[in-house]
Amino acid sequence: MGRHRFSRVSRLDLVGGFPPLPRPSRKTVFLRLLRKVHAWVGLGGAVFGLLFGLTGFLLNHRGVMKIEAGQIQERKVVVEFAEAPASPEALARDLAARFSVPAARVKWQVKPGRPGRMGGAPIKVADQWTVAFLGHAHFALATYIPGNRTVELEQRDASFVQVLKRLHKADGGQVGWILLSDAFAGALVFLTLSGILLWTRLAGPKLLAAGLAASGLITAISVASRAW
Numbered sequence: 001m002g003r004h005r006f007s008r009v010s011r012l013d014l015v016g017g018f019p020p021l022p023r024p025s026r027k028t029v030f031l032r033l034l035r036k037v038h039a040w041v042g043l044g045g046a047v048f049g050l051l052f053g054l055t056g057f058l059l060n061h062r063g064v065m066k067i068e069a070g071q072i073q074e075r076k077v078v079v080e081f082a083e084a085p086a087s088p089e090a091l092a093r094d095l096a097a098r099f100s101v102p103a104a105r106v107k108w109q110v111k112p113g114r115p116g117r118m119g120g121a122p123i124k125v126a127d128q129w130t131v132a133f134l135g136h137a138h139f140a141l142a143t144y145i146p147g148n149r150t151v152e153l154e155q156r157d158a159s160f161v162q163v164l165k166r167l168h169k170a171d172g173g174q175v176g177w178i179l180l181s182d183a184f185a186g187a188l189v190f191l192t193l194s195g196i197l198l199w200t201r202l203a204g205p206k207l208l209a210a211g212l213a214a215s216g217l218i219t220a221i222s223v224a225s226r227a228w
Contacts, residue, residue: 031198038194041187048184055168058161072162077153079142084149088129091151095131095142105134105174136172137163 024032079098085091092108095101109132113125131142137158144151158166166172170181 034194035198038191038198042191045184045187045191048180048187051164052168052184055164059165059168071159073157075155077155079151079153081149081151084147085144088131091129091142091144092131095151095153096133099133099140101133107132107134134172134174136166136174136177139172 079095081094085094088108088110092106093103096103096106109130111128111130113127115122115124126145129144129146131144133140133142138156139158140153140155142151142153167177170178
């Protein structure tokens, strides 16, 4: 009896005292990694989720709940030139220099004139140049008819609530914020797909997951179709 016990203990000591643990499967390793990435992506986008959630709530209920939507103060300024600008680029550079606006926040566009009629007589509407100064809180739009020595500039200043709304809709056209918004949208898609995969693999049966997803889709379509 004693010899048998001594022989058994010695055999365990040869492998470190414990039997070797089985290696986790590739599926287990993948799910662990996916769960970590899911958690970190969710934490990284928490600030954007809070911003888009609060501003989305304000946009959805601003009429029913009479939530103060903020104000945008507008004022018009007439700018005079010594000589008429030769091109839209020259107009944009001149206005940007006068108002100290970085070139990255300035965009210009040419609207060609179209033929029309006035009092039965055919006329041609003059071309129009527009220069936009982009921004979330302060922005402006200049409208110019080629050949004139003056241009009308509409300046607008948004309140804090309006700034949040413009951020929500990515109004302002700044490349950095648009890229961040796109990254957040991509993160939402990833969180949705990875959450579904983790739930079906770790939490519950696939049939129940499919039923919940189908119910959500049917509910969204039915509610949206009422106001189509």
